[in-house]
Amino acid sequence: MTTYFIRRILLMIPTFLGSTILIFIILQMAPGGPLEQAIQQLQAGAMQQGESVGSVGDIMGGGSSVLPKSAMRELKRFYGFDKPVYQRYLIWLGIWPRETKHREVEFKNGATEAQKNMGKGTYMTLRLDGELVQVYDKEGNISELWKASIDKEGSAENLTLATIFQTEFSGILTGNLGTSYTYDQPVTEVMAPRFKISMFFGLTGLFLSYIVCIPLGIRKALNHGSAFDFLSSVTIFVAYSIPGFALGGVLLVLFGGGTFWDVFPLGGFRSPTEVWETLTLWGQIKDQLWHAVLPVIAWSIGSFAGLTVLMKNSLLENISQDYIRTAFAKGLQEKRVIWVHAIRNSVIPIASGIGGVIGVVIAGSYLIEKVFNIDGFGKMGFQAILDRDYPITLGFLVIVVMIRLVANILSDIALASVDPRIRFK
Amino acid sequence: MPEQQEISLSILKKRWLKFKTLKRGYYSFILLIVLYGLSWFLPVLINNRALVVSYEGDLYFPVLSGYHSGSEFAQDAPGEALYRELQASWEQSESDNWLVMPIYPYSPLEDITVKGNKMYEPPSRKHWLGSDNTGRDVFARLCYAFNISISFALVLTILNYIIGVIVGGSMGYFGGKFDLFFQRIIEIWSSLPMLFVIIIISSIIRPSFFLLIFIYTIVNWIGMTYLMRAEFYREKSKDYVAAALSMGQTNFKVMFKHILPNSMVPIITYFPFAIVGGISALVGLDYLGFGMPPPTPSWGQMLDVGLQNISKWWMVLAPVSAQFVTLIMVVFIGEAVREAFDPKVYSRLR
Numbered sequence: 001m002t003t004y005f006i007r008r009i010l011l012m013i014p015t016f017l018g019s020t021i022l023i024f025i026i027l028q029m030a031p032g033g034p035l036e037q038a039i040q041q042l043q044a045g046a047m048q049q050g051e052s053v054g055s056v057g058d059i060m061g062g063g064s065s066v067l068p069k070s071a072m073r074e075l076k077r078f079y080g081f082d083k084p085v086y087q088r089y090l091i092w093l094g095i096w097p098r099e100t101k102h103r104e105v106e107f108k109n110g111a112t113e114a115q116k117n118m119g120k121g122t123y124m125t126l127r128l129d130g131e132l133v134q135v136y137d138k139e140g141n142i143s144e145l146w147k148a149s150i151d152k153e154g155s156a157e158n159l160t161l162a163t164i165f166q167t168e169f170s171g172i173l174t175g176n177l178g179t180s181y182t183y184d185q186p187v188t189e190v191m192a193p194r195f196k197i198s199m200f201f202g203l204t205g206l207f208l209s210y211i212v213c214i215p216l217g218i219r220k221a222l223n224h225g226s227a228f229d230f231l232s233s234v235t236i237f238v239a240y241s242i243p244g245f246a247l248g249g250v251l252l253v254l255f256g257g258g259t260f261w262d263v264f265p266l267g268g269f270r271s272p273t274e275v276w277e278t279l280t281l282w283g284q285i286k287d288q289l290w291h292a293v294l295p296v297i298a299w300s301i302g303s304f305a306g307l308t309v310l311m312k313n314s315l316l317e318n319i320s321q322d323y324i325r326t327a328f329a330k331g332l333q334e335k336r337v338i339w340v341h342a343i344r345n346s347v348i349p350i351a352s353g354i355g356g357v358i359g360v361v362i363a364g365s366y367l368i369e370k371v372f373n374i375d376g377f378g379k380m381g382f383q384a385i386l387d388r389d390y391p392i393t394l395g396f397l398v399i400v401v402m403i404r405l406v407a408n409i410l411s412d413i414a415l416a417s418v419d420p421r422i423r424f425k
Numbered sequence: 426m427p428e429q430q431e432i433s434l435s436i437l438k439k440r441w442l443k444f445k446t447l448k449r450g451y452y453s454f455i456l457l458i459v460l461y462g463l464s465w466f467l468p469v470l471i472n473n474r475a476l477v478v479s480y481e482g483d484l485y486f487p488v489l490s491g492y493h494s495g496s497e498f499a500q501d502a503p504g505e506a507l508y509r510e511l512q513a514s515w516e517q518s519e520s521d522n523w524l525v526m527p528i529y530p531y532s533p534l535e536d537i538t539v540k541g542n543k544m545y546e547p548p549s550r551k552h553w554l555g556s557d558n559t560g561r562d563v564f565a566r567l568c569y570a571f572n573i574s575i576s577f578a579l580v581l582t583i584l585n586y587i588i589g590v591i592v593g594g595s596m597g598y599f600g601g602k603f604d605l606f607f608q609r610i611i612e613i614w615s616s617l618p619m620l621f622v623i624i625i626i627s628s629i630i631r632p633s634f635f636l637l638i639f640i641y642t643i644v645n646w647i648g649m650t651y652l653m654r655a656e657f658y659r660e661k662s663k664d665y666v667a668a669a670l671s672m673g674q675t676n677f678k679v680m681f682k683h684i685l686p687n688s689m690v691p692i693i694t695y696f697p698f699a700i701v702g703g704i705s706a707l708v709g710l711d712y713l714g715f716g717m718p719p720p721t722p723s724w725g726q727m728l729d730v731g732l733q734n735i736s737k738w739w740m741v742l743a744p745v746s747a748q749f750v751t752l753i754m755v756v757f758i759g760e761a762v763r764e765a766f767d768p769k770v771y772s773r774l775r
Contacts, residue, residue: 018613026622030629241752243705245712246745249732253741266735366620367709371732382713385625393625400618 001416005409012405023397024089027390034181034388035079042071070104077102079181079390092178092394094171105148105162116164126162133162172398178391182384187395190380195399197269198365198377204292205299209307212300214350217311218343224316232308240305245367248298252371255294264294267373295372299365307350315346344418352415354407443765450761453754464572471565473532473539475508478524488527498522507540529553531562533569533722548739555739558730563739566722567747573723574751577638578703582696584642589649590685590692596650597657598680604654611647619644620709627715637716641706652695656688694766697759701752708748724748 027033076082077099083091090096105116105126116124125136126148133148148164170176177187220229242250255263270276270284270291279287318324319342327337366378381396383389445451469476474487480498487493487508495506502510509530515522531552537544537560546556554563596604626640660666661684669679710716711725719726724744731740 014609015612015616018609019616022613022617023622026625030625237753237756238749241701241756242745242749243708246708246728246748249728249741250745252732252735253738256735259736259738367712370713381621382624385621385628397618397621400621401616404616404618 005413008409008412012409015405016401019401020093020394020398021089023394024085024092027393028085028088030388033079034390035075035081037388038075038079039072042075090171092171094169094173094176096169096171097167098170099147099165099167102163102165105164107162114162124164126164135164172395177395177398180384180389180392182387182389182392187391190392191377191395191399194375194377194380197374198369201292201295201299201368201374201376202365204296206303208296209300209303213304213307214311214347217308218315218346220308220312221315221319221346222338224312236305236308239301242301243367244298244302245371247301248294248368248371251294251297265291267371269374269376295368295374298368298371310349311346314349315342318342318345348415348419351418352411354411354414440765444761447761447764450757450759450764453757454761457751457754457758460571461575464568464575467568467572470527471529471531471533471568472527473508473530473535475512475524475526478508478511478522480522480524502540510541529565531565533561533566534720535562536560545734545737547737554743555737557727557740558734563727563743566727567724567743569722570724570727570744571747571751573634573717573721574704574707574748575700577634577707578700581638581641581645581703582699584638585646585649585699586692586696588642588646589653592646593650593653594657594680594685597654597659598661598676598684600658607650611651614644615647617644620706623710624713624715627710631718632716633718634721637707637710641703645706649695649699652691653688656691657684660684660687690766694759694763697755697762700755701759704748704752704755 073082080088080091087096091098103116105114107114107126114126116126124143124146127134127136135143135146135148137143137146146164147167148162175188177191179185180187180190183190216232220232223229251264252266254260256266257263265271268291271279271287276284276287319338324337324342327341328334332341365376366382368374369376369379370382377396377399380392381400384392384396444454463470469488472488474491476486476488478485478487478493478498485493485497487506493506495502495504498506498511500506500511508524508526512524512526515524536542539560542560543556544558544560546552546560548555552562552564554567557563557566592607596607622644623640627637630636632640657680665687666679666683669683674683707716707723708725708728711723712729713725714729716725717723724747727744728741731737731744734740
């Protein structure tokens with residue numbers, strides 16, 4: 001059993017690599033990436049000022065550019081496009097050195113030595129040796145911290161341009177998801193508060209749907225064919241036929257204070273900060289719940305129908321089994337037969353579904369977040385794709401993929417722990 | 426052998442008869458088929474072009490022939506003839522000219538640039554479900570979107586089925602390295618959040634109807650493939666397969682002539698639910714703005730505009746209800762089909 005789960009966890013690695021490579025390739029293929037967008041913005045800005053900056057060069061594969069070459073180089077470096085795709089992927093993973101703290105050094109008129117002032121009275125000496133650049137520190141030893149490379153694009157006939165930089169291994173494996181282009185903050189800092197918001201809704205929705213669906217399913221199974229069963233089936237059909245976000249829209253129209261009743265707010269996670277901070281603790285709780293009612297309903301409707309029907313069918317199936325008849329025959333009370341014998345066997349499929357539900361509940365909510373204008377995790381990922389904010393897009397997808405992989409294993413563990421007959425090999 | 430055929434026919438017949446007794450599903454099925462069939466004639470039913478115009482002794486058929494400028498019918502307006510106004514003025518002046526409008530004389534695409542249309546008109550006898558933010562008739566758009574949604578889901582599901590049967594069938598039938606390889610691919614594929622991948626791809630290329638189906642198929646083939654894999658895997662160990670093989674049947678024939686007909690139950694029972702998935706997916710994508718290119722009528726786009734104008738209740742409730750009614754009919758069908766194919770008699774406690 002333990003070996004099975006260890007193998008499952010190890011198998012996550014190739015899957016994880018495979019899906020991240022796939023995401024990486026899809027993103028790289030996308031035209032209109034962050035680099036092109038930045039260039040366009042800068043060009044538009046330059047046009048507005050009514051002057052063209054620098055020379056008109058043919059830098060970006062056919063498109064004419066009004067940006068000077070050095071600016072182009074810096075942009076490319078900032079977005080990491082100065083490296084081939086596989087290197088970018090490895091750097092992003094953190095198993096290829098990431099170059100930081102770039103500075104440019106010029107070798108003029110065929111000189112083979114140049115000095116770079118590093119501030120605080122220190123300087124570095126660079127020696128050109130054919131195609132290689134060697135960096136020496138003040139004492140004349142080869143520097144371990146700094147490395148340098150020749151910038152071929154920037155070099156001209158009597159000017160060799162070199163870049164001096166430090167390297168470090170820093171990527172997703174070391175916990176560094178990079179810095180967001182649009183928020184100008186580390187990706188993890190952008191994600192953390194939004195992830196908490198989505199978790200709040202996701203877990204509340206999950207909890208609610210379980211405490212509603214399991215008793216409901218049980219009751220439906222025990223009264224199979226009754227009026228109660230029929231009426232609740234209608235509700236279930238309705239719930240199944242309306243996607244959560246569409247239901248959210250209807251709820252907003254009905255209760256959001258448009259034409260009908262003004263009961264709940266139109267959206268948002270909680271009241272704006274200025275209002276929020278004036279509230280007492282009790283007021284804050286009330287405010288939070290008041291904002292959460294409609295989104296949570298929309299959130300949990302997705303799993304409501306499936307979970308209830310699963311519980312009902314599973315219990316029905318068990319009730320018609322021979323061991324139940326045996327239990328009745330030996331004179332056990334009905335309560336005991338159902339609650340001790342039947343139900344324990346019926347929750348097995350529910351337990352195995354928990355992983356899938358977790359994945360959907362936590363990550364699959366951006367449509368609802370958009371409807372209710374909640375600044376959550378899914379909405380952030382969606383916006384990042386629109387803005388071509390690759391660090392966030394990648395980080396978002398990685399987390400979603402991880403959640404799914406872990407959730408799959410979790411449901412196996414849950415299954416194994418409720419059903420002693422199950423032995424994974 | 427004819428005798429065998431008769432038996433297999435009667436099983437299907439039995440299922441069909443059982444399906445017929447499940448009224449809810451059966452009537453939903455009939456209604457949906459009729460509605461979908463009708464929806465192909467929408468240009469004749471819901472349109473702002475007249476069916477027949479009789480003008481100074483000549484007959485015109487604008488629905489079929491397309492554009493006629495207003496001046497052709499002596500209408501003092503630039504651009505296309507406004508048939509509704511034409512009709513009204515001819516009736517008023519009791520002239521010999523006449524025209525026949527479609528039952529519902531509004532087109533899903535005519536907006537406020539057409540004289541007489543207003544934005545945000547609440548439902549009335551004129552506009553049954555009001556008009557939207559650009560003055561387009563909501564009911565007309567709703568009906569056209571119905572046709573597109575169902576067609577999208579149908580084509581998508583059939584494509585998925587073809588891929589699923591071929592790939593999944595081969596996986597289950599041949600097994601071995603082929604199976605392992607595709608299993609890994611499927612595992613990677615299913616760990617990705619697919620709607621996001623579609624959004625990434627759609628934000629690169631503006632999809633048309635078939636491009637969108639293509640993109641969606643790329644990401645959506647897994648479910649059916651896995652189902653078919655399990656089905657073929659189970660069937661291939663049965664005696665009839667060994668018998669067929671020992672008689673010298675090719676793998677191809679065994680797969681598609683012998684195993685496939687025996688795997689029809691999951692294929693058919695899963696079909697309505699795949700349709701539900703397809704319709705919901707299109708609505709979601711359209712809502713996010715990554716579905717059909719505008720101005721294609723679509724429930725998702727209507728919902729998006731509606732939620733931006735939340736006080737105009739008809740703009741939200743109309744598309745949601747349309748989607749809801751369609752989906753619930755498909756769910757009813759699915760439930761009935763499942764019961765007809767897989768009759769499970771539950772013993773009741775009391």
